[in-house]
Structures are given as structure tokens and as C-alpha cells.
Amino acid sequence: MEQSFKIINFENIASTSEKAKELVAENFEPWTVVVSKEQSSGHGRKGEGWFSPVGGLYFSVILPKTNIDDLQTITNLTAFVIAQTLKNDFNLQPLIKLPNDILLQEKKVAGILTENIIIGQNPVFSIIGIGLNTNIDNFPEELKDKATSLKIELNQEIDNNQILEEILIGLKKQLEIISQ
């Protein structure tokens, strides 16, 4: 893994983004990445749950300070990086449902949640949380028509570490353009 990322691995935490917020309060630097094998309270916007069993890839990245006008671009660029990685690595045709979701065969395969911490009128840092359904064999009944995984679509095991590295390198390349 490229040395410019500090990756902190967990077995099972409530939420990688909540942990990343705690780390920011402890002065962890931008491009610190929190990874967990599973999440007990993985969530999207408005607290909506994100199914996070072992096998999937769940991580949150502490980003450098961004201009307020560029905040929305963070999510869009992240969606682009994930979609491009899936296309390049697995010859898939992902659809970006802007700004938060990546679909395969009209089912959700990845979700993005950008959270900004604002003091006064200025964002002081942003955290991007990503849930990618990689090696998930089965979804609960209520999600079966809405969600899919790379393993289900490709019928093969996915190397989570490799895909994490590719997404992080892609993210850094894209987001450094807009970061201060």
C-alpha cells in the first residue's frame, strides 16, 4: 500500500465514519483510512442502515480541508473513482446514480456518504464513507431486489485489499485537485 495513507484496521466496529470522526478529534492526519471487516451500525444518509456483514469492504477516509464550493464534488468524484475501478478491474458496466450510489444490474453495489464538519462558515474537514458489496453471498429478503455484490455478479472472490488500494489511489489523485 502506498505510504501516503495511514490505514487502521478493525474487526468489527459500529461505523467506520464514526470512528474516523473520533480519530480527527485526536488529531489524526488527512488520508487516514479506517477499515472494518464488518460494521454493526453501518449507515447512509439520515441514519439509513448499510448492510455490513463480513466479506464486504467498509472504509472511511479523512480528507484534507475543502472549499465549501467544492464539497459536492467530493461525492461525485468518489462515485466516479469507484465506478471506474469496477469497470477496469472486472469489465463491469456500473451505473452511477448521482451522487451516492453505484448500481450493477439496477441493484446497489456501493454507497457513499460524505460528512463534513463545519465550524462557523467553514468546513474544517470531510470524511468520506464507502460501503462496497464485494464478497457477500446473500442479502436479507428485504434487500434482495435492491442490492447485489461483486461476488454474486462475477461468481468469484474479490481481493478486498487490492480494490481498497486502487480506490484510495484513485481518490487521492482526483481529490487533490480540489483540496487546499
Add this chain to the structure above:
Amino acid sequence: MNFKIKIKDKEYSIAIREDKEKTDILVDGKKYSFQKNQQVKTEETKEKKNNIFESEKIKEIKTPLSGIISEIFVKQGEEIKFGQKLIILSAMKMENDILSETRGVIKKVLVTKDQKVKENEILIILE
């Protein structure tokens, strides 16, 4: 010590005489005496400083983004600290934690959950 100074084309003769108790400054022969250890009046400066302080004191918490109030964590009369989470604003499909940039006491929370707000709208007034 004697010297001359020129202010706006007019030349002044200055003489400074100093002893243990006072300093005399003669400007074209007119004497100005200053007692040593005399308390220098500083009211004007103090007042100025107070004014600057007042103008910098934050009385309103505004939103830098348009969006919808997702959660409110504080209420009227509550004492808040710097960096305390006040509100979550959902904007552009992002969650934005609005933290306090000052310490103080909340006079009024002007918004409610699920309320739409516009950029620069006041969310909270401080005492």
C-alpha cells in the same frame, strides 16, 4: 537636548529638559511639563479594545449551506462549548455537522427538525 522638527513646512524648535521628578518639553519657547510616575490615562485605548471585542463576539450561528435540518442537539438556555456539535444539516446528499465556533449560552434555536434552510440563514442566537 535641543533639536528642530518640521511638520507640514513649519519648523519648530524643541528643547527637552529632564530631571528626577519631571520632564519639560519646550516647543518654540512654550513649556509642557510631565511629572514622572504620573499615571497615563488609558481609558480611550481600553474603550477601543472593548469595542473590538464586542464586534468579534459571535451572537449568531448561521448555516453556510442550504439544506434540511436533520438533527438538533441543543436547546434554549443551554451552555455550549467551542467545537460542540449543534446541528446536523443534510445538504446536497451530504451530512454536515455544524459545530460551535464559540462558547456561550443559547438564547434561541430558530429552526426545527426537517425544516428547510437557506445559505446564511440564522440557526441559533446566542446571549
